[in-house]
Structure formats: C-alpha cells, structure tokens
Amino acid sequence: MKIKICGLTDPKEAGYVNEQRVDFIGMVLFFPKSKRNITLDRAREIMKCLDPDIQKVAVVVTPTLGQVQSIEQAGFDYIQIHGEIPSGYSESCHLPVLKAFNIRDMRDFPQYSANPAVAGYVFDAAEPGSGQVFDWNLIKEIPQDDKLFFLAGGLNLGNVAEAISCIHPDGVDVSSGVEYGKDRTGKDPEKIRAFVSRARQPVGEGV
Numbered sequence: 001m002k003i004k005i006c007g008l009t010d011p012k013e014a015g016y017v018n019e020q021r022v023d024f025i026g027m028v029l030f031f032p033k034s035k036r037n038i039t040l041d042r043a044r045e046i047m048k049c050l051d052p053d054i055q056k057v058a059v060v061v062t063p064t065l066g067q068v069q070s071i072e073q074a075g076f077d078y079i080q081i082h083g084e085i086p087s088g089y090s091e092s093c094h095l096p097v098l099k100a101f102n103i104r105d106m107r108d109f110p111q112y113s114a115n116p117a118v119a120g121y122v123f124d125a126a127e128p129g130s131g132q133v134f135d136w137n138l139i140k141e142i143p144q145d146d147k148l149f150f151l152a153g154g155l156n157l158g159n160v161a162e163a164i165s166c167i168h169p170d171g172v173d174v175s176s177g178v179e180y181g182k183d184r185t186g187k188d189p190e191k192i193r194a195f196v197s198r199a200r201q202p203v204g205e206g207v
C-alpha cells in the first residue's frame with residue numbers, strides 16, 4: 001500500500017515522513033485560498049530535507065502553463081491537478097500528472113484515463129483538503145487500470161483500514177487526518193506514525 005501525506009508546509013515535517021518511509025508527499029502551490037499553500041521557495045526548502053526515495057508531488061488547481069513549467073523546473077516528480085489540465089500541457093511540461101477528481105468531475109474519468117500524460121488518479125471529496133469523507137460507492141465502478149489509483153478525502157486512523165478493504169486502492173492520501181487539530185497547525189508526527197502503520201497492515205488484520 002502506497003502512502004501519500006499531503007499538504008506539507010514546514011521543513012521539519014520532512015523529518016516526520018522520512019522516519020515513516022512514506023512513498024509520496026504533496027505540497028499545495030499557487031492556491032492562496034488554502035491554509036496549506038506555500039511558495040515555490042518554501043517547497044524547495046522542504047524538498048532538500050526529504051529522503052530521495054520519496055516522490056514529490058506539486059498539488060495545484062487548474063494551473064497555468066507558466067505555473068506547471070516552474071513546478072517542473074523546481075524538481076518535483078509529479079503534479080497533482082485538481083480542475084483542468086491546461087491545454088498544451090504535454091508540449092510544455094513532462095511531469096506525470098496525478099489527476100484529482102472532486103466528485104463533480106468524476107464523470108470525466110474516461111477522458112483522463114485515455115490521456116498519456118496522466119499517470120494516476122486521486123479520488124477525493126468535493127472540497128480538497130477539507131477532511132471530509134465522500135461516498136465510496138461513487139468510485140466502486142471505476143475500472144482500476146495500470147495507472148496509480150489513490151483514495152483521498154477525510155482518511156484518518158479510524159477509517160483507513162475500512163477504506164482499503166472496501167476500495168483496494170494502490171495508495172491512500174491524507175492531509176487533515178494527520179494534522180494536530182483546531183488549536184495548532186501543521187502535521188502531527190504521532191498521527192503520521194499511527195496512520196502509516198494502520199494503512200500498511202494487511203487487509204483483515206485491522207482493528
């Protein structure tokens with residue numbers, strides 16, 4: 001089971017994900033409405049602290065071609081796109097895309113699955129990064145092809161084992177569920193440890 005911890009904002013959080021040997025991390029860019037939005041300079045600082053095996057994902061919403069080019073130059077491994085992939089993407093940028101679906105656009109799945117720039121999918125709640133779970137029945141009929149299939153949206157220690165046994169994704173993606181909570185921002189290393197350990201338990205051995 002691949003683990004993606006999304007919405008890192010601080011270099012010290014790189015230490016937490018290195019310790020748990022997670023597979024992917026995400027950083028939100030060019031989206032000031034998000035409390036997790038960071039600058040490219042900050043993202044570079046965080047990337048310098050990450051173990052080289054961890055895949056670095058830039059998380060964006062309907063980016064411009066200029067933005068995707070600057071993301072590629074910054075040294076990311078993937079770009080996670082919510083909303084639209086800009087036209088002319090493949091001529092301007094060679095980063096593999098994780099196409100995020102936020103319910104209202106799930107019917108567009110066939111169009112994206114046929115796009116060679118798309119290396120994987122992230123099925124997420126209507127509002128990304130909100131910590132809300134969506135109805136997993138909506139994706140039960142989605143064919144699992146040879147592209148990466150991540151489940152996101154309100155995952156946490158209490159529901160990740162059930163989510164894995166229900167959907168059988170290649171990976172799980174979490175942000176809010178490994179954060180401190182109301183009175184303190186940022187990622188909680190103990191919540192990351194517990195989430196990773198639960199998600200990596202073989203199906204059937206959960207509590």
Ligand SMILES: O=C(O)c1ccccc1NCC(=O)[C@H](O)[C@H](O)COP(=O)(O)O
Nearest residue numbers: 006034128129131152153154174175176
């Ligand atoms: O985190 C955000 O604020 C955000 C804003 C805009 C686009 C994507 C964003 N986050 C993506 C993610 O954190 C995850 O891929 C996913 O939404 C899971 O979030 P959560 O429900 O909080 O676990």
